[in-house]
Amino acid sequence: TQLLEQSPQFLSIQEGENLTVYCNSSSVFSSLQWYRQEPGEGPVLLVTVVTGGEVKKLKRLTFQFGDARKDSSLHITAAQPGDTGLYLCAGLPLNQAGTALIFGKGTTLSVSS
């Protein structure tokens, strides 16, 4: 059972366009994180959201945690070729001791110039 569903799975856009990636679950998470992974490298943490309804901005990236802490979104404004990569959401399930991060399958983003 995939606890975290990411959509879309693939996204190919032109430089300058805006996009939103979604991460949804029927489970509640104590926190959600977004990572970016490039080929041949491990995931790199972009942001952690903890509070329901929280919005965080990182330059052109805006992250939101749903009010019920079951979903999150990543919005990129004016995408650039350097944004190309695999975007992963990951969460710590609430009240599940002994577990670590649960990852979604990821969204592969390709931005062409």
Next chain:
Amino acid sequence: ETGVTQSPTHLIKTRGQQVTLRCSSQSGHNTVSWYQQALGQGPQFIFQYYREEENGRGNFPPRFSGLQFPNYSSELNVNALELDDSALYLCASSLVPLAERTDTQYFGPGTRLTVL
């Protein structure tokens, strides 16, 4: 660069063999987690070690085992390799176990294992 290194970068084994993958965590990080990332998938949690003891395990069989050493290095051992074990294996270090509080994990570049 995260300061987490892994070796080897690539490895080819045949079914039934055993493999040991190595990870060197960031200095001072007491926690190391191992993940398996199959092609087109997100990383899946294998297990976590905290101060040299297993501190949580995902849905992986006992032929996946690990060790953590006092010098911030760790190993992932896989016995009786199967074709489905082909994947990118990632280690990640953090200051404290993630189940205790939200903390930053620093991932290594991974080891690409191919089982033929």
